[in-house]
Amino acid sequence: MKKRLDKSPNLWYNKITKGELNSTNRERVDTMTKTDKMTNRKALEIAIAAIGDTNADATAKLEKMIDQLDKKNAAPKKLTAQQEKNIAMSGEVLDFLLDHEGEGYTVSDLLKSVPVLEGDSNQHASALMRALVLAGSVEKYTDKRRTYFRAVTAA
Numbered sequence: 001m002k003k004r005l006d007k008s009p010n011l012w013y014n015k016i017t018k019g020e021l022n023s024t025n026r027e028r029v030d031t032m033t034k035t036d037k038m039t040n041r042k043a044l045e046i047a048i049a050a051i052g053d054t055n056a057d058a059t060a061k062l063e064k065m066i067d068q069l070d071k072k073n074a075a076p077k078k079l080t081a082q083q084e085k086n087i088a089m090s091g092e093v094l095d096f097l098l099d100h101e102g103e104g105y106t107v108s109d110l111l112k113s114v115p116v117l118e119g120d121s122n123q124h125a126s127a128l129m130r131a132l133v134l135a136g137s138v139e140k141y142t143d144k145r146r147t148y149f150r151a152v153t154a155a
Contacts, residue, residue, distance in 0.1 A: 040069055090128050092116040094137055097151035104141065104148030 048062045079087075096114045097105070107125045111117050117125050129149050132138040139152050 041066060044069070086128060086131075089116050089120075090132055093128060094132060094151065097138060097149065098153075101151060101153060104143070104150045106146055106148055110149070 044062050044066050048059055051058050051062070053059070093110060093114055093116070096110070105113065107122055107129060110129070111120060111122065111125055117128075129138060129140070133140045133149070137152060138149050141148055141150070
């Protein structure tokens with residue numbers, strides 16, 4: 001319920017009245033650390049355990065559903081067209097950096113120097129470089145508050 005403050009007639013604040021819950025007293029649930037998530041497989045296993053041996057047809061059907069779920073999850077995932085394009089672009093950028101070994105390039109420099117990246121956004125080029133850094137192919141370093149990238153060569 002909104003109540004007016006006595007000091008300033010123009011300000012309105014939410015005041016907690018009797019019977020209302022304070023939002024700070026509510027229990028917080030951290031969804032990122034919750035490990036026992038209910039999956040389809042777990043639900044099917046619980047249903048099989050609940051049915052037991054009383055209904056063989058239902059048990060067989062649920063077991064078949066589990067097998068189909070395992071088969072679906074075991075299938076190799078196909079890359080999207082954009083993912084394949086990004087892999088090709090990353091390869092071109094890495095080739096450019098290997099050709100200019102030892103030189104550091106900013107993302108803006110790479111946008112101007114690498115033909116594949118011409119007309120691309122700074123954010124997309126940064127994402128490609130981040131993937132190369134995580135893969136260990138490119139080294140990222142900072143000099144005078146500017147971020148540079150150079151190819152990692154095997155010594």
